[in-house]
Amino acid sequence: MKDSAVEVQNLSVRFGDFTAVDSISFAVRRGEVFGFLGANGAGKTTTIRVLCGLLRPSAGYGSVAGVALDAGEMAIKARVGYMSQKFTLYDDLTVEENLSFIAGLRKLDPAVYAKRRDSILAFITFQRPLNALIRDLPGGIKQQVALAASILHDPEVVFLDEPTAGVTPAARSRFWALIRDLARQGKTIFVTTHYMDEAEQCDRIALMRAGQIVALDTPARLKAEVFPEQLFELEAVSPVHYGDMDGLRDHPDVAFFEPYGMRFHVALRKTVGGENLRRELASRFRVQAISPTLEDVFIRTVEGERR
């Protein structure tokens, strides 16, 4: 598969008797923005660490940017960039000091470094002095500099692990514009996030649960697959107690129930009971047909089998 930037077959990672990643297989196309979602502890970060050459898989095959995972970690590391929510830049160093430190680690030639630095800072439209301390930058700018640092060595695949936690909506929107630009330039973006509106902007999404990939598709197709029934939003006509909804939550004809504050997303089974329930609900609630959000998809997929 020549167009695959990341390819994984039956990849497993075990720590002692704990299986963190359980025989997963998938491929990411070159230039794709690939979202990697799952509950905390589902195995996302472990997978990323394997794909960055930081951790050896216990079993299975994988390649990143055309390099097999067993080709040696240095071969992989040269071709991937990594940015995590924490620990990316030194707060008490300047922008220039941080970038040149990373260039040193990456063994970039000084002339190449200066050129790359200037073009990347232009790309993120960085307009502050290069000798500004990282700790004096606003969260959004800091995050863009961290992105710049992760692509300084011109990697083919960029891994972003919860890159936008805690920054302003304006900064998040700007960051995603940069990500899409990078993808258009042919870089492959592999991103994890807990923000479902960001997941919405990915070309495809993989959902992980307990070490396995339980769903993988475009956001639109995932919604259609996971919700074959019509989804409704209920809003109480007269004030209700939250606890009063428990009867509906546990109702045998309710296929999905998710509170959004005091509004409730509900899917009913395609049964006679479900149809009766719909009529009954219409007398107590304002009922509106809606399309599922990715949050609904996430919850039903990741948690669904528990009910």
Add this chain to the structure above:
Amino acid sequence: MATSIAIRVHEVHKKLGTTQALAGVSLQFERGRMHGVIGPEGAGKTTLMRTVLGLLTPDAGSVGFYRDGVPLRFEEIRASVAYMPQTQSLYADLSIDEHLEFFRKLYGIDAAEYRARRKELLEITQLGPFVERAAGKLSGGMYKKLGLMCALLRSPEVMLLDEPTNGVDPISRREFWDLLYRLADRGILIIITTAYMDEAERCSVVHLIARGKTVAEGEPRELLARAHVSSFDQLFLRQDEVAS
């Protein structure tokens, strides 16, 4: 709980170092509603929480507590106000049970009341099976629930939670909100801050904060309709455009 607690924040200013963290913020919180203080990083949310709690003194303006409309001194209500800070001071090597025991002693709760409270809290948080587990070995969502449980040991009438769902996955977030709504059912005044704009819709009243001021308040859907936007992200993006 038959009484009704309200908090009024009036024109509060607070400077921290060279930053004007609060620049004349006014808000009102009332019992029986889930209040969301929504705003991006640096908007002044934490400073506001700490000022309401009396941990910071306003440079100007006032914070007032009321029971059934009658003003209270903060000392009269202090024991009924619980706070869950953003970064929690839990002990990594103490178990859930040891934490509860520690906070029981700290708050001087009597044994019978403690037993009933402990049982109830373990039930609603579903942490019962994990009482022996050390806090350092809990998942992010469970750790937050333990923090909440410690804050709830004293049967508060008012709860302030500072970004309790930050960095927590959607499943744990939903469990946490579920818990909060069950507490609100019992008549506890809940004030929660969040930087997740999509969580704004889960509150019954939202107070949008930016640059130390309230920029909008009201029922979430009404606010969006009034501003002709479909999400709180868009609403804040517009604020930024106006400001720049």
